[in-house]
Amino acid sequence: MWHFVHFDSKLLRSATLLFTQPGFLTAEWIAGRRNGYMKPLQLFVVASVLFYFFLPTATAYFTSIRDLKFGLEHQDHLANTFEFDAAAAIAHKVATGQFSTADAEQRVMQLASERSKSWLFVLIPFWGALIFLLFQRKMPWLAPQLIFAMHGMTFYILFDLSIHAVITLFGVSSDYGRYIFLILICSMPVYQTLAVRRVYGDAWGWSALKGLVIALGFVASVMLYRQIITISVLV
Numbered sequence: 001m002w003h004f005v006h007f008d009s010k011l012l013r014s015a016t017l018l019f020t021q022p023g024f025l026t027a028e029w030i031a032g033r034r035n036g037y038m039k040p041l042q043l044f045v046v047a048s049v050l051f052y053f054f055l056p057t058a059t060a061y062f063t064s065i066r067d068l069k070f071g072l073e074h075q076d077h078l079a080n081t082f083e084f085d086a087a088a089a090i091a092h093k094v095a096t097g098q099f100s101t102a103d104a105e106q107r108v109m110q111l112a113s114e115r116s117k118s119w120l121f122v123l124i125p126f127w128g129a130l131i132f133l134l135f136q137r138k139m140p141w142l143a144p145q146l147i148f149a150m151h152g153m154t155f156y157i158l159f160d161l162s163i164h165a166v167i168t169l170f171g172v173s174s175d176y177g178r179y180i181f182l183i184l185i186c187s188m189p190v191y192q193t194l195a196v197r198r199v200y201g202d203a204w205g206w207s208a209l210k211g212l213v214i215a216l217g218f219v220a221s222v223m224l225y226r227q228i229i230t231i232s233v234l235v
Contacts (some may be wrong), residue, residue, distance in 0.1 A: 023151075082228055093108075
Protein backbone atom coordinates (compact mmCIF):
# COMPACT_ATOMS: atom_id res chain seq x y z
CA MET A 1 0.00 0.00 0.00
CA TRP A 2 2.83 2.40 0.87
CA HIS A 3 4.34 1.96 -2.58
CA PHE A 4 1.08 2.92 -4.29
CA VAL A 5 0.60 5.97 -2.06
CA HIS A 6 4.22 6.98 -2.62
CA PHE A 7 3.80 6.58 -6.38
CA ASP A 8 0.59 8.64 -6.38
CA SER A 9 2.18 11.42 -4.32
CA LYS A 10 5.17 11.56 -6.65
CA LEU A 11 2.90 11.66 -9.69
CA LEU A 12 0.72 14.43 -8.26
CA ARG A 13 3.71 16.49 -7.13
CA SER A 14 5.55 16.08 -10.44
CA ALA A 15 2.50 16.84 -12.59
CA THR A 16 1.70 19.92 -10.51
CA LEU A 17 5.25 21.27 -10.80
CA LEU A 18 5.27 20.49 -14.52
CA PHE A 19 2.34 22.88 -14.99
CA THR A 20 3.06 25.54 -12.39
CA GLN A 21 6.86 25.84 -12.65
CA PRO A 22 8.07 25.17 -16.22
CA GLY A 23 11.62 23.80 -16.24
CA PHE A 24 11.70 23.11 -12.49
CA LEU A 25 11.75 19.31 -12.79
CA THR A 26 14.50 19.47 -15.41
CA ALA A 27 16.58 21.84 -13.27
CA GLU A 28 16.15 19.55 -10.25
CA TRP A 29 17.19 16.52 -12.31
CA ILE A 30 20.31 18.31 -13.58
CA ALA A 31 21.20 19.38 -10.02
CA GLY A 32 20.88 15.79 -8.84
CA ARG A 33 17.85 16.46 -6.60
CA ARG A 34 15.69 13.64 -7.95
CA ASN A 35 14.11 12.10 -4.84
CA GLY A 36 10.47 12.99 -4.37
CA TYR A 37 9.78 13.35 -8.10
CA MET A 38 8.83 10.83 -10.75
CA LYS A 39 11.57 9.88 -13.16
CA PRO A 40 11.21 11.76 -16.48
CA LEU A 41 10.59 8.59 -18.49
CA GLN A 42 8.08 7.32 -15.92
CA LEU A 43 6.16 10.57 -16.05
CA PHE A 44 6.15 10.54 -19.86
CA VAL A 45 4.86 6.95 -19.98
CA VAL A 46 2.11 7.67 -17.44
CA ALA A 47 1.02 10.76 -19.40
CA SER A 48 0.92 8.77 -22.65
CA VAL A 49 -1.08 5.94 -21.07
CA LEU A 50 -3.58 8.37 -19.53
CA PHE A 51 -4.02 10.19 -22.84
CA TYR A 52 -4.75 7.09 -24.85
CA PHE A 53 -6.83 5.51 -22.09
CA PHE A 54 -9.23 8.44 -21.94
CA LEU A 55 -8.95 9.41 -25.64
CA PRO A 56 -8.33 6.14 -27.51
CA THR A 57 -9.64 7.45 -30.85
CA ALA A 58 -8.03 10.88 -30.74
CA THR A 59 -6.10 11.85 -33.90
CA ALA A 60 -3.69 14.10 -32.02
CA TYR A 61 -0.60 12.15 -33.11
CA PHE A 62 -1.60 10.81 -36.51
CA THR A 63 -3.18 12.59 -39.44
CA SER A 64 -6.42 11.62 -41.12
CA ILE A 65 -6.70 10.24 -44.64
CA ARG A 66 -9.03 13.13 -45.42
CA ASP A 67 -6.33 15.67 -44.53
CA LEU A 68 -3.74 13.87 -46.66
CA LYS A 69 -6.15 13.89 -49.61
CA PHE A 70 -6.97 17.56 -49.07
CA GLY A 71 -3.29 18.47 -48.84
CA LEU A 72 -2.46 16.75 -52.13
CA GLU A 73 -5.47 18.16 -53.99
CA HIS A 74 -4.89 21.74 -52.82
CA GLN A 75 -1.08 21.66 -52.74
CA ASP A 76 -1.20 22.33 -49.02
CA HIS A 77 2.25 21.26 -47.85
CA LEU A 78 1.36 21.68 -44.19
CA ALA A 79 -1.40 19.09 -44.54
CA ASN A 80 0.60 16.79 -46.83
CA THR A 81 4.30 17.67 -46.70
CA PHE A 82 5.39 14.54 -48.56
CA GLU A 83 2.77 14.90 -51.34
CA PHE A 84 1.64 11.36 -50.63
CA ASP A 85 -1.29 10.06 -52.68
CA ALA A 86 -3.49 8.58 -49.98
CA ALA A 87 -6.40 7.98 -52.37
CA ALA A 88 -4.21 5.81 -54.61
CA ALA A 89 -2.93 3.87 -51.61
CA ILE A 90 -6.48 3.17 -50.43
CA ALA A 91 -7.52 2.18 -53.98
CA HIS A 92 -4.63 -0.29 -54.07
CA LYS A 93 -5.82 -1.90 -50.84
CA VAL A 94 -9.37 -2.09 -52.18
CA ALA A 95 -8.09 -3.67 -55.41
CA THR A 96 -6.89 -6.68 -53.43
CA GLY A 97 -10.57 -7.48 -52.89
CA GLN A 98 -10.26 -7.76 -49.14
CA PHE A 99 -11.83 -4.45 -48.14
CA SER A 100 -14.30 -1.86 -49.32
CA THR A 101 -13.07 1.75 -49.43
CA ALA A 102 -14.79 2.56 -46.13
CA ASP A 103 -13.43 -0.57 -44.46
CA ALA A 104 -9.91 0.08 -45.76
CA GLU A 105 -9.92 3.66 -44.47
CA GLN A 106 -11.28 2.58 -41.10
CA ARG A 107 -8.62 -0.10 -40.76
CA VAL A 108 -5.85 2.34 -41.71
CA MET A 109 -7.05 4.85 -39.12
CA GLN A 110 -7.22 2.16 -36.45
CA LEU A 111 -3.70 0.92 -37.17
CA ALA A 112 -2.39 4.51 -37.33
CA SER A 113 -3.94 5.20 -33.93
CA GLU A 114 -2.23 2.15 -32.44
CA ARG A 115 1.11 2.90 -34.07
CA SER A 116 1.07 6.54 -33.00
CA LYS A 117 1.00 5.39 -29.36
CA SER A 118 3.93 3.01 -29.77
CA TRP A 119 6.20 5.39 -31.66
CA LEU A 120 5.52 8.62 -29.79
CA PHE A 121 8.79 8.39 -27.86
CA VAL A 122 10.82 8.81 -31.09
CA LEU A 123 9.94 12.51 -31.09
CA ILE A 124 12.04 13.06 -27.97
CA PRO A 125 15.56 12.42 -29.40
CA PHE A 126 14.84 14.53 -32.50
CA TRP A 127 13.54 17.42 -30.44
CA GLY A 128 16.29 16.93 -27.87
CA ALA A 129 18.90 17.21 -30.64
CA LEU A 130 17.51 20.62 -31.62
CA ILE A 131 17.66 21.77 -28.00
CA PHE A 132 21.23 20.46 -27.76
CA LEU A 133 22.26 22.58 -30.77
CA LEU A 134 20.90 25.69 -29.07
CA PHE A 135 22.56 25.08 -25.70
CA GLN A 136 25.63 22.94 -26.37
CA ARG A 137 28.03 25.75 -25.39
CA LYS A 138 26.28 26.30 -22.08
CA MET A 139 25.61 22.63 -21.34
CA PRO A 140 27.65 20.32 -23.64
CA TRP A 141 25.87 17.08 -22.74
CA LEU A 142 22.96 15.48 -24.55
CA ALA A 143 21.24 13.89 -21.54
CA PRO A 144 19.98 17.16 -19.95
CA GLN A 145 18.56 18.27 -23.31
CA LEU A 146 16.72 14.95 -23.67
CA ILE A 147 15.27 15.38 -20.16
CA PHE A 148 14.23 18.93 -21.08
CA ALA A 149 12.52 17.57 -24.21
CA MET A 150 10.87 14.73 -22.29
CA HIS A 151 9.40 17.09 -19.70
CA GLY A 152 8.23 19.43 -22.44
CA MET A 153 6.59 16.57 -24.32
CA THR A 154 4.93 15.34 -21.13
CA PHE A 155 3.51 18.80 -20.46
CA TYR A 156 2.14 18.92 -24.01
CA ILE A 157 0.39 15.55 -23.63
CA LEU A 158 -1.09 16.36 -20.21
CA PHE A 159 -2.19 19.84 -21.31
CA ASP A 160 -3.83 18.31 -24.38
CA LEU A 161 -5.64 15.82 -22.13
CA SER A 162 -6.69 18.60 -19.73
CA ILE A 163 -8.20 20.68 -22.54
CA HIS A 164 -10.18 17.68 -23.78
CA ALA A 165 -11.41 17.04 -20.24
CA VAL A 166 -12.61 20.64 -19.80
CA ILE A 167 -14.32 20.67 -23.19
CA THR A 168 -16.04 17.35 -22.48
CA LEU A 169 -17.11 18.56 -19.03
CA PHE A 170 -18.86 21.60 -20.52
CA GLY A 171 -20.38 19.60 -23.40
CA VAL A 172 -18.81 21.58 -26.23
CA SER A 173 -19.35 20.40 -29.82
CA SER A 174 -17.02 17.60 -30.94
CA ASP A 175 -15.69 19.65 -33.88
CA TYR A 176 -12.99 21.37 -31.86
CA GLY A 177 -9.78 19.54 -32.82
CA ARG A 178 -8.26 22.44 -34.72
CA TYR A 179 -8.93 24.83 -31.83
CA ILE A 180 -7.24 22.52 -29.34
CA PHE A 181 -4.17 22.32 -31.57
CA LEU A 182 -4.18 26.13 -31.87
CA ILE A 183 -4.28 26.50 -28.08
CA LEU A 184 -1.47 23.98 -27.70
CA ILE A 185 0.87 25.56 -30.24
CA CYS A 186 0.23 29.04 -28.81
CA SER A 187 1.03 27.85 -25.30
CA MET A 188 4.29 26.13 -26.21
CA PRO A 189 6.43 29.27 -26.87
CA VAL A 190 5.36 30.74 -23.53
CA TYR A 191 5.98 27.49 -21.66
CA GLN A 192 9.34 26.89 -23.33
CA THR A 193 10.48 30.47 -22.68
CA LEU A 194 9.81 30.04 -18.95
CA ALA A 195 11.49 26.61 -18.97
CA VAL A 196 14.59 27.93 -20.78
CA ARG A 197 14.84 30.83 -18.38
CA ARG A 198 14.73 28.50 -15.36
CA VAL A 199 16.98 25.71 -16.67
CA TYR A 200 19.62 27.61 -18.64
CA GLY A 201 19.50 30.99 -16.93
CA ASP A 202 19.44 33.07 -20.12
CA ALA A 203 18.24 36.66 -20.15
CA TRP A 204 14.56 37.13 -20.90
CA GLY A 205 15.20 38.23 -24.50
CA TRP A 206 17.34 35.19 -25.32
CA SER A 207 15.00 32.92 -23.41
CA ALA A 208 12.03 34.15 -25.45
CA LEU A 209 13.90 33.75 -28.74
CA LYS A 210 15.21 30.27 -27.95
CA GLY A 211 11.87 29.27 -26.45
CA LEU A 212 10.18 30.24 -29.70
CA VAL A 213 12.70 28.26 -31.77
CA ILE A 214 12.25 25.21 -29.52
CA ALA A 215 8.46 25.47 -29.72
CA LEU A 216 8.48 25.84 -33.51
CA GLY A 217 10.80 22.84 -33.79
CA PHE A 218 8.41 20.83 -31.66
CA VAL A 219 5.32 21.83 -33.64
CA ALA A 220 7.07 20.99 -36.91
CA SER A 221 8.16 17.62 -35.50
CA VAL A 222 4.61 16.77 -34.38
CA MET A 223 3.12 17.76 -37.75
CA LEU A 224 5.62 15.59 -39.64
CA TYR A 225 5.21 12.75 -37.14
CA ARG A 226 1.43 12.73 -37.62
CA GLN A 227 1.80 12.38 -41.38
CA ILE A 228 4.58 9.78 -41.20
CA ILE A 229 2.49 7.56 -38.90
CA THR A 230 -0.49 7.45 -41.27
CA ILE A 231 1.64 7.12 -44.39
CA SER A 232 3.60 4.24 -42.81
CA VAL A 233 0.32 2.33 -42.51
CA LEU A 234 -0.79 3.19 -46.04
CA VAL A 235 2.37 2.07 -47.85
